[in-house]
Amino acid sequence: MRFYRQTILLKLALPTLFIYKHLKAMTQSQLRIIDEITSRIAVSRIYQIGHRQYVETYDGIYQQTKRNREHFDLLVVVDGICNREAFNIQKSINSSSNIGISVSLWIHSGASIEEFLYDKRSGHFFHEILKSEKLIYKMPDDPEFDVDTDINALNRQGNLDEIWARGYSKAKALLHAASTLDENDNEEIKLWLMRQAMKQLCLAFIFKMIGYKPSQHSLSYLFNICRCITPVFDEVFPREGMPAHKLFKTQKISILHQRCKDWMERAKEVVMQGS
Incomplete structure (x- = not known):
């Protein structure tokens, strides 16, 4: 719990552009989702794997309403173990009717990703994501993953x-x-x-x-x-x-x-x- 509080304090104390180390044009939707996630659990990194926009239609008694919605597929790397709170965030965000955003959170601890990187079955996926430019959130001084393993040889x-x-x-x-x-x-x-x-x-x-x-x-x-x-x-x-x-x-x-x-x-x- 002490480490979690220190992480949040650090996040609030540093400039936004330093925390959101992607430094590309961040959309309001991305910033909103990042804040929703990082305000609840200690996160070291977030990668945006996918993004889709669509229109939802609601048929009422007297009128039809259409809403523009966005969906994000995010790989979330958490500090420590993945607890129940981490997995409940997705349900909480998706049940919020007022933000117009839904998510699929692919949640893993940093330690589990380190193990996956040497797994001949799952390693390719994580190597591709970690070596890509899909990073949209990173805590300062978070150590880099070892993605130099010749995974293709497996x-x-x-x-x-x-x-x-x-x-x-x-x-x-x-x-x-x-x-x-x-x-x-x-x-x-x-x-x-x-x-x-x-x-x-x-x-x-x-x-x-x-x-x-x-x-x-x-x-x-x-x-x-x-x-x-x-x-x-x-x-x-x-x-x-x-x-x-x-x-x-x-x-x-x-x-x-x-x-x-x-x-x-x-x-x-x-x-x-x-x-």
Whole structure:
């Protein structure tokens, strides 16, 4: 707790441009999100992995309202361990209706990233991000990561292919199991099978495409990462639709099952095109 307070005091005491070491033109949305995050947890770095703008439409009784919204995909490097408060920030920001911004936070401790850098399966992702110009926030005197390891010398392709094939097979089996249940069976069982199928598919797809192992496994979180990887995902599960946790509660099961099957086939196409 003492280190956290010192970090915040240091942040307030130093000039903004020194803290936001990116020193490029920072948008008001970026500054707002950075302040939202760093005011709650001790953060050493933030990388902007993705950014999307879209329009949300709300149909009321008497009128239709459209809102411009922004979504940020951010790799957040925290001091110390990733506690519950760190993972609750995303939900808090996304539930705030007045800021017009949503986020997907890829939260990791500095120590875990150091380990990932030498992992032949996940190392490529972190090497690419840390060596890029995606840094938008950095605390002064934060030590640099060792990204000089010859990560390309590590053979990872066979491992990625194996994980993708295994995840795809699991998802296919789970969806098939859901389809074999008749109308008299408990709908909750069908929904559970479909949710598990999508989790298995998304985890395998994410790992295959970018070599990243998500620190959270909620379906909404995994959907947002898939959306960051390919626009194809929005063609199956449109952003202006319901979030995943509501979709699997209110969508008609037959329609939802078809969407899941569609995403399986579209994901397979994306993987094959990228191979």
